[in-house]
Amino acid sequence: MSDDDRAHWDAKYVDRVAPDADAIGVDAVFAVHRDAFPDEGQAIDVACGQGAGAIWLARRGLQVHGFDISAVAIEQARALAERSGVGGRCRFDVADLDDGLPGGPPADVIYSARFRDRRLYRPMMDRLAPGGLLALCALSQVGGTAGRFRAAPGELRAAFSGLEVIAAGEGQGLAWLLARRRGDEVPSAG
Numbered sequence: 001m002s003d004d005d006r007a008h009w010d011a012k013y014v015d016r017v018a019p020d021a022d023a024i025g026v027d028a029v030f031a032v033h034r035d036a037f038p039d040e041g042q043a044i045d046v047a048c049g050q051g052a053g054a055i056w057l058a059r060r061g062l063q064v065h066g067f068d069i070s071a072v073a074i075e076q077a078r079a080l081a082e083r084s085g086v087g088g089r090c091r092f093d094v095a096d097l098d099d100g101l102p103g104g105p106p107a108d109v110i111y112s113a114r115f116r117d118r119r120l121y122r123p124m125m126d127r128l129a130p131g132g133l134l135a136l137c138a139l140s141q142v143g144g145t146a147g148r149f150r151a152a153p154g155e156l157r158a159a160f161s162g163l164e165v166i167a168a169g170e171g172q173g174l175a176w177l178l179a180r181r182r183g184d185e186v187p188s189a190g
């Protein structure tokens with residue numbers, strides 16, 4: 001990512017009000033499926049922003065590692081995790097996902113809200129522990145505008161066809177997928 005893009009995201013977060021710690025929830029598209037998420041294990045939040053998703057997972061009982069390009073957002077996420085009483089279950093680091101998914105142990109949950117990078121689809125699948133849950137939502141061309149940052153029609157289902165789909169949807173400019181890696185199978189990339 002260029003320095004300009006990094007500065008762009010930092011500038012967006014500098015004046016952004018932190019989410020209310022008492023009102024933190026999973027992204028709205030996953031809300032009706034919240035019971036599908038485990039309450040223990042390891043999770044990663046890819047492009048975590050201010051950390052709301054990570055903190056929601058940590059409150060369930062998971063150990064969560066969040067990454068984002070914005071140092072401003074990462075500081076806000078750390079502070080919010082402390083205020084939310086889950087600082088001990090959260091770790092947040094600045095990382096440029098253009099360089100790939102940072103390494104780590106197999107994940108019981110991979111969560112990524114409102115971010116898309118097709119190059120990460122395969123590394124995300126490889127990182128899922130057997131039985132692990134993938135929760136992705138990204139801007140979509142379906143019901144939205146065209147653009148290189150938006151998922152093409154059917155993109156998420158095709159990319160993660162090796163996983164067992166729990167729920168998926170696309171429309172109104174958003175695509176989302178909740179899917180699980182089966183037992184000990186090695187998932188195939190679509």
Ligand SMILES: C[S@@+](CC[C@H](N)C(=O)[O-])C[C@H]1O[C@@H](n2cnc3c(N)ncnc32)[C@H](O)[C@@H]1O
Nearest residue numbers: 001009047048049068069070096097098113114
């Ligand atoms: C629309 S925000 C979503 C943030 C958060 N997941 C949420 O749901 O509130 C997209 C996030 O992607 C991050 N991002 C964009 N490009 C990135 C990159 N190359 N590496 C890491 N993070 C990136 C931005 O800093 C921003 O926090």
